[in-house]
Amino acid sequence: MGSITDKAILKIGKLTYTEKNWEALGSLGDLKVFPGDKEVSDPKQLFQENLQSGAYDHVVALYRSNDSTSLTGPFDAELIRSLPSSLKYICHNGAGYDNIDITACTSRGIEVSSTPVAVNNATADMTIWLMIGALRSIHVPYAAVREGKWRGPHFMPGTDPEDKVLGMIGMGGIGQAVAHRARAFGMKIQYYNRSRLSPELEKDAKYVGLDELIGSSDVVSLHCSLTAETTGLIGKTELGQMKKGAVLINTARGKLIDEGALIEALKDGTLRAAGLDVFENEPELRSDLVDLPNVVLTPHIGTGTTDTQAKMELLVLDNIKSALESGKLITQVREQLSKPKL
Amino acid sequence: MSKVQVLLLGEIEHAHKEWATLSEIAEIIEPKARSREEFIKEAKEGTFDSAIVAFRTFNSVTITGLIDEELVNILPKSLKFIAHNGAGYDQIDLHACTERGIRVSNVPTAVDDATADVSMFLILGALRGFNTSMFALRKGHWKGSPPPPLGHDPQGKVIGILGMGGIGRNLKKKAEAFDMEVQYHNRTKLPEELSGGAKYVPLEELLKTSDVLSLNLPLNKQTRHIISTKEFEIMKPGVIIVNTARGAVVDEAALVVALDKGIVASAGLDVFEEEPKVHPGLVANPHVMLLPHMGTWTVETQTKMEVWCIDNVRMAVEQGKLKSPVGEQKGM
Numbered sequence: 001m002g003s004i005t006d007k008a009i010l011k012i013g014k015l016t017y018t019e020k021n022w023e024a025l026g027s028l029g030d031l032k033v034f035p036g037d038k039e040v041s042d043p044k045q046l047f048q049e050n051l052q053s054g055a056y057d058h059v060v061a062l063y064r065s066n067d068s069t070s071l072t073g074p075f076d077a078e079l080i081r082s083l084p085s086s087l088k089y090i091c092h093n094g095a096g097y098d099n100i101d102i103t104a105c106t107s108r109g110i111e112v113s114s115t116p117v118a119v120n121n122a123t124a125d126m127t128i129w130l131m132i133g134a135l136r137s138i139h140v141p142y143a144a145v146r147e148g149k150w151r152g153p154h155f156m157p158g159t160d161p162e163d164k165v166l167g168m169i170g171m172g173g174i175g176q177a178v179a180h181r182a183r184a185f186g187m188k189i190q191y192y193n194r195s196r197l198s199p200e201l202e203k204d205a206k207y208v209g210l211d212e213l214i215g216s217s218d219v220v221s222l223h224c225s226l227t228a229e230t231t232g233l234i235g236k237t238e239l240g241q242m243k244k245g246a247v248l249i250n251t252a253r254g255k256l257i258d259e260g261a262l263i264e265a266l267k268d269g270t271l272r273a274a275g276l277d278v279f280e281n282e283p284e285l286r287s288d289l290v291d292l293p294n295v296v297l298t299p300h301i302g303t304g305t306t307d308t309q310a311k312m313e314l315l316v317l318d319n320i321k322s323a324l325e326s327g328k329l330i331t332q333v334r335e336q337l338s339k340p341k342l
Numbered sequence: 343m344s345k346v347q348v349l350l351l352g353e354i355e356h357a358h359k360e361w362a363t364l365s366e367i368a369e370i371i372e373p374k375a376r377s378r379e380e381f382i383k384e385a386k387e388g389t390f391d392s393a394i395v396a397f398r399t400f401n402s403v404t405i406t407g408l409i410d411e412e413l414v415n416i417l418p419k420s421l422k423f424i425a426h427n428g429a430g431y432d433q434i435d436l437h438a439c440t441e442r443g444i445r446v447s448n449v450p451t452a453v454d455d456a457t458a459d460v461s462m463f464l465i466l467g468a469l470r471g472f473n474t475s476m477f478a479l480r481k482g483h484w485k486g487s488p489p490p491p492l493g494h495d496p497q498g499k500v501i502g503i504l505g506m507g508g509i510g511r512n513l514k515k516k517a518e519a520f521d522m523e524v525q526y527h528n529r530t531k532l533p534e535e536l537s538g539g540a541k542y543v544p545l546e547e548l549l550k551t552s553d554v555l556s557l558n559l560p561l562n563k564q565t566r567h568i569i570s571t572k573e574f575e576i577m578k579p580g581v582i583i584v585n586t587a588r589g590a591v592v593d594e595a596a597l598v599v600a601l602d603k604g605i606v607a608s609a610g611l612d613v614f615e616e617e618p619k620v621h622p623g624l625v626a627n628p629h630v631m632l633l634p635h636m637g638t639w640t641v642e643t644q645t646k647m648e649v650w651c652i653d654n655v656r657m658a659v660e661q662g663k664l665k666s667p668v669g670e671q672k673g674m
């Protein structure tokens with residue numbers, strides 16, 4: 001271990017695979033852990049108390065995750081104001097970081113990193129699995145087998161992905177990984193993205209406007225980040241513009257979809273089915289969504305594999321290491337980069 | 343001149359237009375029988391005595407029973423062709439048919455995509471361990487308590503395909519899109535144009551070195567229980583078994599034992615030895631993915647299959663031969 005420094009590093013939440021890597025950061029600063037091993041009844045309050053007591057006054061970099069939001073509350077403007085003045089880096093475990101107010105961080109000179117790339121394969125695999133499940137109307141027969149009812153009532157034939165049009169809203173790393181897989185299932189790819197991809201990345205995918213994508217895709221899959229602009233992106237109007245009998249897949253963020261409108265569209269046959277890994281108010285679920293026969297639902301486990309979780313943890317710790325050693329993050333969020341990453 | 347007869351065993355569900363065109367060249371007859379005894383009685387009464395070809399479905403077994411030696415022997419002497427609507431034709435005793443001079447066709451190719459899609463769904467579901475999460479969520483428990491163990495990524499895993507026919511080769515392309523490494527075992531090694539770079543290995547090596555084992559071979563006397571206790575014993579601990587072929591290629595009771603012992607970490611099954619019965623040990627296992635034999639159950643694929651089978655019937659009537667005779671009878 002190194003000598004006492006005037007720098008500290010704070011870990012919020014637990015690490016499953018990379019404790020050793022975390023310990024190794026001890027050479028770069030004092031290691032602090034919240035909430036540690038204690039069972040805490042009100043972690044949010046304890047976190048605030050720790051901040052106010054000066055316990056974190058030398059923290060330069062911190063580790064947080066989407067899961068740790070339940071321990072501290074979201075990193076909104078108010079919480080960011082209460083962070084110690086020493087803090088320079090928030091290293092986040094998650095590809096989505098809508099629970100961090102980036103503008104507030106930037107104003108305070110705090111740099112933020114996330115975990116792109118490491119999440120791509122697992123999230124893309126989840127997307128394809130939900131898509132096949134939705135296209136094949138899997139839920140009713142799947143549940144029936146377990147109940148000893150073989151195929152169950154109304155054993156509906158599904159539809160093949162081959163020759164269908166997959167419309168991707170958002171064509172970043174995850175979207176491109178999905179497109180790669182979907183091609184093997186004989187699907188035609190079209191996409192909407194803030195900017196068009198280079199020919200090497202786009203390959204045979206067609207770049208279209210959002211309205212055209214919504215109106216002409218057999219499967220619409222969401223792969224964009226949640227921002228003020230994209231909240232409620234798919235609402236009653238958009239659902240009404242989709243091809244009748246289309247399928248909607250969401251492995252991005254629940255709030256991209258107006259869930260009430262989605263339920264109506266699933267009930268009245270506007271949509272054939274939906275596959276969802278994320279929900280508007282998770283972990284709370286609407287019972288009128290869960291009870292539908294034409295949905296495939298998973299509880300936000302898009303990156304839930306040992307290998308992917310280990311890669312994500314390691315990327316965050318590597319960001320901390322790089323920040324402390326060289327003053328630069330490895331995967332800083334795009335909103336803070338002066339030149340946008342392609 | 344009277345038309346020949348086509349015997350319909352089962353129902354046409356999608357390709358009604360194509361089926362209707364057969365009426366131009368043949369008379370369609372359907373048994374009134376609703377049981378095997380009734381069918382045998384109807385046949386013996388001479389009801390089908392002008393039928394030269396039968397179109398049969400997988401489900402028609404609920405009326406006629408298996409097309410075994412007993413049944414083959416009561417079929418009219420005129421019947422020279424059985425066009426089976428399905429890739430697997432284990433319901434038909436080929437030896438008995440060959441003895442009677444009856445030629446059999448099945449439906450290859452049209453089944454490939456849909457079956458491989460279900461294989462991929464089961465492979466991903468079993469590797470990722472989705473079953474526990476799905477059921478916990480439906481019961482209103484977000485991730486389950488305690489949350490289920492994390493799953494595994496397909497990237498870099500070795501998938502061993504047992505049976506590299508049309509479905510196996512279709513599955514190879516899809517598995518590779520998930521960065522899986524493909525190896526296969528087949529009755530014979532395939533030429534490179536067909537195997538597309540997949541490694542051909544002896545059965546023992548396939549069992550010893552695969553992380554995922556996918557069954558894609560037909561059921562016959564040689565392949566019944568080809569995966570049983572001895573085979574589980576040499577597999578990689580933590581292996582995933584996926585079966586979209588026929589239940590009986592896997593010894594279901596032995597699979598349950600292997601799952602309970604942890605030799606097999608998870609399974610994805612679309613078929614079972616005694617479907618619609620499912621071994622209770624499988625239902626009780628929260629880590630397996632179970633589907634009720636729906637590998638080809640889509641509107642497009644069911645239609646394509648019926649059309650293909652109708653083409654076999656038409657060719658039998660018009661040309662006295664089949665479009666896709668089964669491999670065992672190619673010399674006939």
